[in-house]
Amino acid sequence: MVVQKNNFSVALFSVLFGLIVGAIIMLVFGYNPISGYIALISSAFGSMQDIGGVLTQMTPLILTALGFTVASTAGFFNIGLSGQALAGWVGAVWYALSFPDMPAFVMIPSALILGTALGAVAGLIPGWLRAQFGASEVIVTIMMNYILLFLGNNILQNTMAKSIKESAETTKQVGHNASLQLKWLTDLTQGSSVSTGIFIALIMIVVVWFVMKKTTLGFEITAVGLNPDAAKYAGVSAKRTAVVAMAISGGLAGLAGTIEGLGNYLNFFTQNSSPSIGFDGMAVALLGGGSYLGILGAAALFSVLKIGGLGMPMSSGVPFELVDIVIASIIFFVGANYLIRLIQKRIKAMDEKAATQDAAKKSAKVASKQAKGGE
Amino acid sequence: MSLVAILTLVVSSTLVYSAPLIFTSIGGTFSERSGVVNVGLEGIMGMGAFASVVFNLTFANTFGTLTPWLGLVAGAIVGLVFSLLHAVATVTLRADHIISGTVINLMAPALGVFLIKVIYGKGQTEPISQDFGYANVPVLDKIPFIGPIFFEKTSAPAWLAIIVAVLSWYIIFKTKFGLRLRSVGENPQAADTLGLNVARLRYSGVMISGVLGGVGGAVVAQSISLNYSVGTIVGQGFVAMAAMIFGRWNPLGAMGASLFFGLSQSLAVVGAQLPGLKNVPSIWLQIAPYVLTIVVLVFFFGKTRAPKADGVNYIKAA
Numbered sequence: 001m002v003v004q005k006n007n008f009s010v011a012l013f014s015v016l017f018g019l020i021v022g023a024i025i026m027l028v029f030g031y032n033p034i035s036g037y038i039a040l041i042s043s044a045f046g047s048m049q050d051i052g053g054v055l056t057q058m059t060p061l062i063l064t065a066l067g068f069t070v071a072s073t074a075g076f077f078n079i080g081l082s083g084q085a086l087a088g089w090v091g092a093v094w095y096a097l098s099f100p101d102m103p104a105f106v107m108i109p110s111a112l113i114l115g116t117a118l119g120a121v122a123g124l125i126p127g128w129l130r131a132q133f134g135a136s137e138v139i140v141t142i143m144m145n146y147i148l149l150f151l152g153n154n155i156l157q158n159t160m161a162k163s164i165k166e167s168a169e170t171t172k173q174v175g176h177n178a179s180l181q182l183k184w185l186t187d188l189t190q191g192s193s194v195s196t197g198i199f200i201a202l203i204m205i206v207v208v209w210f211v212m213k214k215t216t217l218g219f220e221i222t223a224v225g226l227n228p229d230a231a232k233y234a235g236v237s238a239k240r241t242a243v244v245a246m247a248i249s250g251g252l253a254g255l256a257g258t259i260e261g262l263g264n265y266l267n268f269f270t271q272n273s274s275p276s277i278g279f280d281g282m283a284v285a286l287l288g289g290g291s292y293l294g295i296l297g298a299a300a301l302f303s304v305l306k307i308g309g310l311g312m313p314m315s316s317g318v319p320f321e322l323v324d325i326v327i328a329s330i331i332f333f334v335g336a337n338y339l340i341r342l343i344q345k346r347i348k349a350m351d352e353k354a355a356t357q358d359a360a361k362k363s364a365k366v367a368s369k370q371a372k373g374g375e
Numbered sequence: 376m377s378l379v380a381i382l383t384l385v386v387s388s389t390l391v392y393s394a395p396l397i398f399t400s401i402g403g404t405f406s407e408r409s410g411v412v413n414v415g416l417e418g419i420m421g422m423g424a425f426a427s428v429v430f431n432l433t434f435a436n437t438f439g440t441l442t443p444w445l446g447l448v449a450g451a452i453v454g455l456v457f458s459l460l461h462a463v464a465t466v467t468l469r470a471d472h473i474i475s476g477t478v479i480n481l482m483a484p485a486l487g488v489f490l491i492k493v494i495y496g497k498g499q500t501e502p503i504s505q506d507f508g509y510a511n512v513p514v515l516d517k518i519p520f521i522g523p524i525f526f527e528k529t530s531a532p533a534w535l536a537i538i539v540a541v542l543s544w545y546i547i548f549k550t551k552f553g554l555r556l557r558s559v560g561e562n563p564q565a566a567d568t569l570g571l572n573v574a575r576l577r578y579s580g581v582m583i584s585g586v587l588g589g590v591g592g593a594v595v596a597q598s599i600s601l602n603y604s605v606g607t608i609v610g611q612g613f614v615a616m617a618a619m620i621f622g623r624w625n626p627l628g629a630m631g632a633s634l635f636f637g638l639s640q641s642l643a644v645v646g647a648q649l650p651g652l653k654n655v656p657s658i659w660l661q662i663a664p665y666v667l668t669i670v671v672l673v674f675f676f677g678k679t680r681a682p683k684a685d686g687v688n689y690i691k692a693a
Contacts, residue, residue, distance in 0.1 A: 282477060325489060335464060335475050
């Protein structure tokens with residue numbers, strides 16, 4: 001199992017150490033870390049538009065992180081979240097553009113379901129191939145990321161009708177009937193692209209928590225992840241459960257992609273590589289340590305870093321890539337939590353030693369006083 | 376097009392695309408034979424590509440045509456240093472191997488582009504002036520028929536890669552070091568009981584993967600992309616990992632699988648020039664290697680067996 005339960009202090013230490021690594025790198029290359037981090041904070045929270053940007057960034061990360069966690073609970077390493085998200089994105093945008101006259105109350109739910117289903121199918125295939133043939137899901141999902149990337153670009157460039165395309169590389173914007181953006185939300189955040197998606201993501205945290213913790217299906221997925229043989233012995237179909245878990249995982253990624261398409265970008269354009277929300281979602285899940293509130297916190301933190309990082313080159317000259325280095329370092333310390341536990345143990349041991357020394361001094365004092373008193 | 380011309384085109388472009396995969400997949404083999412899963416090959420290649428391009432741009436005037444070869448050395452050194460991060464995390468700090476590898480992959484492009492921006496003030500470098508290009512293998516290129524196809528205007532790094540593959544097979548299966556490396560990857564406890572230093576052997580496995588992965592990245596940068604940007608290494612490391620698994624953790628197998636991937640990648644590039652493939656839509660050639668990988672994995676190697684203690688941290692009893 002990849003996602004391990006971290007306690008909160010490990011996560012906190014990891015974030016702190018990650019930021020320190022970032023500061024050291026800034027110092028080494030002649031930037032001022034304090035003004036760098038101030039620039040980061042002020043461009044993440046400087047205006048309502050920035051906050052809207054943070055929320056927009058958070059939305060897919062929450063969903064892909066949930067997807068990663070579900071697969072991981074069942075004992076799968078789903079590295080294919082990017083491709084699954086892309087499937088949802090292309091499918092939903094294509095569908096929305098093909099039916100411009102469909103009323104919104106039909107269009108939006110059906111587009112969301114379609115995108116989720118496409119992601120689920122893209123997740124189900126590697127799940128089934130492993131359950132049935134023992135093919136490593138790591139390899140299959142990596143390969144599927146490429147297949148879906150090339151297929152997505154090919155659908156855009158060669159299959160989609162000319163009438164729904166802006167250029168060879170970009171589709172037209174989806175109509176109002178399919179857009180997830182809300183006027184009051186856009187106005188409130190001064191034209192950021194935050195959408196209903198953020199509410200969908202928040203609801204999905206609760207839904208996935210409920211399914212995983214309170215239903216038989218969730219229990220079965222957990223059991224299969226912990227010990228497939230024992231689960232089988234207890235009457236759980238390990239194969240079926242594994243496939244379902246991967247389908248849920250892919251479905252969540254597909255939903256993330258759909259919201260990117262209908263909420264954030266409102267179109268699809270040629271991708272040079274798999275969307276980064278898949279890999280970033282993995283990082284969020286790892287920092288969140290398999291806890292659902294942890295995922296929310298980690299998604300918020302990484303989004304603040306990413307959006308804040310965009311403002312760093314302007315005001316402090318620090319290249320944007322610094323925040324990706326910080327994020328990677330945070331995950332490094334999460335992974336190497338043995339180091340943090342060791343440090344915590346040291347500190348505790350030192351405290352205890354100091355305490356016993358204190359106690360020893362005190363008792364020695366008392367003893368000497370008593371001895372004096374006795375004279 | 377004559378048969379020889381077609382074969383020459385296909386073979387030489389296959390070798391160009393295979394070379395980086397051969398180096399990197401063999402690197403992965405060393406790491407996993409010692410029991411450390413290395414999904415960070417992609418990141419290591421990225422750092423190798425970065426180092427070789429910076430070296431190449433800086434020293435092209437000093438070393439002339441020797442520059443790309445020295446660029447390989449630069450890539451190897453930086454790859455080695457970068458792989459130490461993975462070794463420290465997994466062997467010393469007992470981190471999950473996949474998390475640590477993911478960190479390597481997240482870190483490498485960020486660090487590479489950050490440094491490029493610091494050094495050159497923009498997100499990608501100028502094209503390098505001294506690249507590998509095509510070379511003739513002396514003597515062998517005089518052989519009739521075979522000579523022109525395999526040894527004339529061919530990729531020199533690919534032939535180096537093939538030599539490295541044979542050498543690595545010998546090291547892993549025929550030397551004392553190889554036996555020890557494998558035993559640590561299969562059963563670290565038994566190896567420890569017999570007095571082997573598990574941590575040191577695993578460090579060396581990961582470090583060899585760093586050297587070879589760095590070389591792999593340097594080959595990509597100096598024979599295919601010819602500059603460094605965030606798009607220089609996109610996925611070659613993952614394909615190399617697949618080649619390693621196809622090759623069943625055997626350097627010669629990894630080489631064979633890399634040649635297969637190289638062939639299918641090169642067909643996507645040169646296919647348009649070939650009779651018979653001209654009319655196939657390019658999308659099929661593009662996705663063919665990945666679909667074939669899945670098919671082969673499912674039907675032929677379903678239950679590939681990794682080294683037994685691959686990915687398992689060894690915690691020495693106190």
